[in-house]
Amino acid sequence: xxxxxxxxxxxxxxxxxxxxxxxxxxxxxxxxxxxxxxxxxxxxxxxxxxxxxxxxxxxxxxxxxxxxxxxxxxxxxxxxxxxxxxxxxxxxxxxxxxxxxxxxxxxxxxxxxxxxxxxxxxxxxxxxxxxxxxxxxxxxxxxxxxxxxxxxxxxxxxxxxxxxxxxxxxxxxxxxxxxxxxxxxxxxxxxxxxxxxxxxxxxxxxxxxxxxxxxxxxxxxxxxxxxx
Amino acid sequence: xxxxxxxxxxxxxxxxxxxxxxxxxxxxxxxxxxxxxxxxxxxxxxxxxxxxxxxxxxxxxxxxxxxxxxxxxxxxxxxxxxxxxxxxxxxxxxxxxxxxxxxxxxxxxxxxxxxxxxxxxxxxxxxxxxxxxxxxxxxxxxxxxxxxxxxxxxxxxxxxxxxxxxxxxxxxxxxxxxxxxxxxxxxxxxxxxxxxxxxxxxxxxxxxxxxxxxxxxxxxxxxxxxxxxxxxxxxxxxxxxxxxxxxxxxxxxxxxxxxxxxxxxxxxxxxxxxxxxxxxxxxxxxxxxxxxxxxxxxxxxxxxxxxxxxxxxxxxxxxxxxxxxxxx
Amino acid sequence: xxxxxxxxxxxxxxxxxxxxxxxxxxxxxxxxxxxxxxxxxxxxxxxxxxxxxxxxxxxxxxxxxxxxxxxxxxxxxxxxxxxxxxxxxxxxxxxxxxxxxxxxxxxxxxxxxxxxxxxxxxxxxxxxxxxxxxxxxxxxxxxxxxxxxxxxxxxxxxxxxxxxxxxxxxxxxxxxxxxxxxxxxxxxxxxxxxxxxxxxxxxxxxxxxxxxxxxxxxxxxxxx
Numbered sequence: 001x002x003x004x005x006x007x008x009x010x011x012x013x014x015x016x017x018x019x020x021x022x023x024x025x026x027x028x029x030x031x032x033x034x035x036x037x038x039x040x041x042x043x044x045x046x047x048x049x050x051x052x053x054x055x056x057x058x059x060x061x062x063x064x065x066x067x068x069x070x071x072x073x074x075x076x077x078x079x080x081x082x083x084x085x086x087x088x089x090x091x092x093x094x095x096x097x098x099x100x101x102x103x104x105x106x107x108x109x110x111x112x113x114x115x116x117x118x119x120x121x122x123x124x125x126x127x128x129x130x131x132x133x134x135x136x137x138x139x140x141x142x143x144x145x146x147x148x149x150x151x152x153x154x155x156x157x158x159x160x161x162x163x164x165x166x167x168x169x170x171x172x173x174x175x176x177x178x179x180x181x182x183x184x185x186x187x188x189x190x191x192x193x194x195x196x197x198x199x200x201x202x203x204x205x206x207x208x209x210x211x212x213x214x215x216x217x218x219x220x221x222x223x224x225x226x227x228x
Numbered sequence: 229x230x231x232x233x234x235x236x237x238x239x240x241x242x243x244x245x246x247x248x249x250x251x252x253x254x255x256x257x258x259x260x261x262x263x264x265x266x267x268x269x270x271x272x273x274x275x276x277x278x279x280x281x282x283x284x285x286x287x288x289x290x291x292x293x294x295x296x297x298x299x300x301x302x303x304x305x306x307x308x309x310x311x312x313x314x315x316x317x318x319x320x321x322x323x324x325x326x327x328x329x330x331x332x333x334x335x336x337x338x339x340x341x342x343x344x345x346x347x348x349x350x351x352x353x354x355x356x357x358x359x360x361x362x363x364x365x366x367x368x369x370x371x372x373x374x375x376x377x378x379x380x381x382x383x384x385x386x387x388x389x390x391x392x393x394x395x396x397x398x399x400x401x402x403x404x405x406x407x408x409x410x411x412x413x414x415x416x417x418x419x420x421x422x423x424x425x426x427x428x429x430x431x432x433x434x435x436x437x438x439x440x441x442x443x444x445x446x447x448x449x450x451x452x453x454x455x456x457x458x459x460x461x462x463x464x465x466x467x468x469x470x471x472x473x474x475x476x477x478x479x480x481x482x483x484x485x486x487x488x489x490x491x492x493x494x495x496x497x498x499x500x501x502x503x504x505x506x507x508x509x510x511x512x513x514x515x516x517x518x519x520x521x522x523x524x525x526x527x528x529x530x531x532x533x534x535x536x537x538x539x540x541x542x543x544x545x546x547x548x549x550x551x552x553x554x555x556x
Numbered sequence: 557x558x559x560x561x562x563x564x565x566x567x568x569x570x571x572x573x574x575x576x577x578x579x580x581x582x583x584x585x586x587x588x589x590x591x592x593x594x595x596x597x598x599x600x601x602x603x604x605x606x607x608x609x610x611x612x613x614x615x616x617x618x619x620x621x622x623x624x625x626x627x628x629x630x631x632x633x634x635x636x637x638x639x640x641x642x643x644x645x646x647x648x649x650x651x652x653x654x655x656x657x658x659x660x661x662x663x664x665x666x667x668x669x670x671x672x673x674x675x676x677x678x679x680x681x682x683x684x685x686x687x688x689x690x691x692x693x694x695x696x697x698x699x700x701x702x703x704x705x706x707x708x709x710x711x712x713x714x715x716x717x718x719x720x721x722x723x724x725x726x727x728x729x730x731x732x733x734x735x736x737x738x739x740x741x742x743x744x745x746x747x748x749x750x751x752x753x754x755x756x757x758x759x760x761x762x763x764x765x766x767x768x769x770x771x772x773x774x775x776x777x778x779x780x
Contacts (some may be wrong), residue, residue, distance in 0.1 A: 018633050064753045066713030067744035072730040076739040115314025118277065118387075119328050119377070120303030134318045152627030156717065157498035160734060169633045173720050180639035185630040192625040211361025 008179035016168070020187060023164035026151045026157065028194075030086050034093035034146065039139065041094070042101020043127075052102060059095040067092070069154045071160045085157035092153055093146040100142025104135025137206040144199035151192040165191075229255040229385060229417045230276055234283035240344055243417070244441050245271040248285070251446045252386055258418040262428040263438030263464075269421045273439075276419060277306045290384070310392075311390035313370050315362040320470045321373050322358040328381040341386070346376040351408060369401040370471055374538050375407070379414070382399060388420045398556070406428055425465055429472055437461055449476055470553055471518055477552070479520050480513035483542035504528030510535040511544065521549050558769045566743030581748065584725035587643075587689070587715045591650035592708055599655050600700065603662025604688065609700045613663060619658045628653055628714040646723025650714055665696030680725025698769030699772075704761035710752045 009016065045052035069086065074084035108131050116126045158166025167187040172180030197219060204220040216224070230253040237245040246268035253259045259271040274280040277286050278299050287294045292304060307328075316324050322343050329339045344354040350372040362370055371391060378386055392400040406426065411418065422428055428435050429449045435459075437445045437452070445457045451475045456462040465472070509527040510518050511534045523532060526544045534542040570577055606613045634647035669692050677687045719727035729745025732738070 059384035060757075061754050062755045064709045064713075065750040066716045066753055068713075068730055069749045071747035071755075072734060072742040073750070076732060076742060077559055092252060107647040109314075109317070111310065111314035112316055113314075113318070114312075115308070115310060116312070117279065118303060118308035118310065120300040122300055125331070130316060130318075148625045152625075152629070155627045155629040159731070166629060169629055170720070171634055173633055173674075176636075180631045181637060185626075185634055188630055191622060192627065195620060197624050211320065211363055212318075213363065220558045 005179055005183055008040075012183075014122070016165075016183070016187060019163065019165045019167055020191065023154055023166075023188070023191065026082070026085065026089070026154045026162055026164055029148065030089040030093060030150055030154075031143070031147065033086070034090045034097060034142065037090065037155070038094050038097030038142075039101050040099045042139075043105065044089040046102050051203060056095070056099060059098050062091040063095045067090075067156045068159070071157060075160055080161040082162050084160055085154065087195065089150050089153060089157070092149055094143075096142040096145040096149070097139070098142075099136050100145075101135065104138030105131050107138070108134045135209060136181075137203050137210065137212070140199060140206055141202040144203060147195045147199060148192050151195060155188055156177050189227070196197035229253055229290060230419065231288040232272070232275075233286050233288065235272075235275060235282045237280060238269070238283045245280075246443075247441050249443050250285075251443065253419060253434070256415045257418050257433040257435060258420055258431055259434045260420045260422060260428040260432035261436045261438065262422055262425060263444075265423055265442075266440065267438040267440050268441045269423075269436075270389055272436075273389055273419055273421050276385070276387055276466075277303045277308060279316070289395045297433065301427075304332055305383055305385070307381075307383035307386040309374050309378045309386070309388040309391045311392075311393040313374040315370055315373055315377070315409065317362050320359050320361055320375075321365070324352075324362065324373055325376045325380050327377060332381055334381075344378060346379055348415075349379075351406065352376075366399075367395050368403060371395060371403060375410075379416070384417060386418045387418045388418065389400060390422055393422070405429070408478060426472070429476060438462060449482045474521060474549070474553065475516045475518040477517045478513065479511050479515045479517065479534055479544060480542070482517070482548055482552075483513070483544045486540070510540075512536065513541065517549055517552065520544060521553075524549065562739055563743065565740040566622070566747065569740035570744040570748075577744065577748075580724065580726050580728055583723075584644075584712075584715050584727075584749065584752075587650060587718055587723060588708065588711045591647050591654050592704070594647075594651045595654035595658055595707060596704060599658035599703075600662050603659050603666065603700075604693075605668045606659075606663055611713045617660060617663065620656050624656050628710065629717055632714065632721060641722035643723050645721050646715075646718035648712050649721070650718070653714060656709045657706040657710070657730055658700070658703040659701045661706075662700050663697065665699030665703075666692050667671060668699065697766050698764060699770075701760070701764050701767060702769055705757065705764060708760060709753055709757050710773055712749065712756060716749060 017138070041055055045055050054177065056084060066166075068086045070091070071084055074087055078084040078087060097202050112130055112134075113126060114131050154162065154164050154171060155166035158164050158170055168180050168184035169188075171177070174183060201220045201223060204214055204216055205223075207214045208216075209219075232249050232251050232319075234371060235249045236247050237518055249268075249272060250260070251259075263269050271280055276289070276294070278294055281295070289297060289302065289306075318552075319327075325343045325346055326339050329342055332482060334342070342360065343429055347354040347357060352369060352372055357369075357373075362373065363371065371394075375388075375391065378388075392403050395403065408431070420428075420431055422431075429452075433447055435447065435449055435452055436443060439460050445452060445461050448456075450473065453465060453469050453476070456465055468489065509529055509532055509534050511523060511535050513534055515523075520532070529546075531543050531545045533540045534544060589611040602616075606616050630650045631653050632646070635645045635652075635696070639645035639648055646712045673691060674687055677691045680691065713727050715723070716730060718725050719731050726749045729741050730749075731743060733740075733742030
């Protein structure tokens with residue numbers, strides 16, 4: 001039973017690797033667009049509060065749209081392949097990134113800002129030296145959240161021609177190839193877990209740097225030990 | 229050093245914070261702004277480093293109208309301590325203290341030296357505390373770091389807004405004492421806001437008393453106690469004026485210098501008792517007359533020796549204190 | 557303008573095939589309804605039991621956190637080799653995925669009830685069962701409800717994928733539309749489902765707000 005999965009993996013490792021790389025590329029390309037967009041929007045609504053409700057509401061609505069429906073909506077206008085998928089993924093990534101940027105920046109204690117003003121920091125210096133460092137772990141948590149979502153939704157994107165590990169899952173369903181489905185599913189889930197864990201470690205490092213009290217994961221502990 | 233010239237501040241919602249305030253703070257002195265909450269004392273202080281700007285009149289810093297000085301430049305020259313302290317929790321103690329020198333572009337070696345020196349001044353050993361985060365400190369220690377940060381770039385003026393207000397009474401008294409010693413050493417011009425008349429009397433060379441938006445009296449602590457200029461000041465100072473006055477005078481100001489302890493056996497006029505050469509009851513030169521009075525009552529003795537470094541340097545009679553108590 | 561025309565075509569397709577649309581919509585809603593009801597029935601009591609036993613709780617939470625990173629398509633796809641094709645298989649997959657947000661939120665909601673409140677209730681002579689029924693569950697309700705809301709939105713989205721394993725629903729039109737390059741069909745399948753998800757989310761948010769919750773997403777949903 002297990003043997004057949006291992007055999008499948010060994011026989012197809014080059015294809016699997018290829019799909020894995022495509023998958024990661026898709027997610028990274030999305031983040032390259034989604035991060036600057038979401039973070040700027042988060043900073044914007046942190047300074048211009050009246051816009052915060054509508055921007056967060058809009059991002060929340062975008063997130064509730066079923067992914068297959070959204071791909072379907074975009075294909076007629078953007079064609080088959082990466083473009084509709086990347087546009088949809090960028091939309092899905094917005095809520096966690098915008099919201100965490102906003103919460104991170106506005107959650108900075110008021111007296112720290114006042115003290116910054118009192119010692120003669122400009123608005124820009126306060127943003128750079130106080131608000132962004134304090135918000136950074138929270139923003140990273142948002143990025144982590146977004147990345148896990150993107151890895152999952154990107155599998156569906158294979159159906160409209162974006163490639164990635166979803167290809168194996170769909171082909172597996174059509175060919176009734178259990179090994180193909182299971183192996184691709186395991187790889188894509190592992191990918192999500194690895195990114196989740198890796199970004200969690202980065203998040204904890206940033207928290208440590210800010211002197212926060214954190215219950216460290218084993219990974220962070222191990223790396224801290226190696227570094228020091 | 230700082231001069232308020234007919235300053236009025238009216239907020240956008242047309243509430244009048246202060247009206248037509250004038251006073252001057254001399255260089256190297258501590259001036260305390262005191263009054264009930266909402267009287268405009270904090271607004272007055274914020275006018276100095278331009279966290280607020282005057283509606284009418286002008287504030288002068290070292291002879292220049294503050295409106296003609298750049299906001300950030302002005303703030304970096306003025307140390308600022310607030311009740312909530314506002315330590316940057318994401319930075320270490322050392323980084324917190326280094327904030328203003330860094331903004332001013334000092335070089336790293338100079339900054340490190342300065343940080344260590346200030347932490348030592350604040351009785352926080354640099355080796356132990358430099359790399360700690362504010363979260364790991366007690367309330368009193370956090371406030372020390374706050375003061376160190378404000379003093380870091382050697383400001384000409386230090387603004388302190390209820391700096392000890394959030395501390396428990398014992399820690400507060402300790403920090404007040406310590407700060408008086410530090411002030412004697414650094415000689416900065418200080419503007420200090422508090423709602424407590426006791427703190428004002430203890431910390432100030434001069435006191436400015438506010439009633440809702442108005443300056444009521446501006447004088448030395450002693451003059452305020454002896455000649456309150458209005459019913460408001462009398463009420464604000466409270467009932468035990470005489471005891472407060474005693475607390476402003478130190479033992480060494482009225483003692484008779486001597487190094488001999490008279491030892492008589494006359495029961496009616498007992499003096500300092502020596503017990504095999506050891507003085508049982510004595511005073512220190514820095515004690516206030518209030519605590520001296522307490523020692524007199526406790527010991528039931530007519531005169532007490534003043535002892536410094538285990539040597540008798542003077543003597544005080546109980547009647548002298550009574551004279552001040554009744555006379556002033 | 558051609559984009560607008562495409563939308564009009566989608567509307568036409570919908571009207572011309574309205575009977576089929578109603579069938580698909582009904583299938584879609586039944587998929588969501590059955591799997592959600594089953595998920596609520598299982599997840600809430602399981603959560604209640606879990607907070608009683610620390611071991612069980614921490615293992616459920618860690619498994620739950622890991623499981624929520626697994627893509628919805630993966631869960632649907634895995635149901636196929638195990639349960640085969642068809643409606644039942646799709647419902648089981650949807651149920652499994654719908655379970656997690658409700659379970660973790662039930663635990664979180666019960667945990668956040670102030671210990672002093674519980675102690676006070678016990679001090680008044682309430683039994684454990686009464687404390688649970690009269691204090692903990694009512695106070696945890698907004699959080700549990702938020703979990704249900706998240707779960708419903710995910711399931712509406714994931715139900716689109718059910719057709720891949722023969723489950724029916726609105727996915728039928730979207731998927732065959734993509735296969736046949738039939739744009740009006742895609743739109744006629746996609747837009748109503750998107751509106752359904754958004755509407756349900758808003759309605760649930762409103763109810764959540766009414767029962768004292770925050771009414772906004774405190775956890776992001778991995779859409780299907």
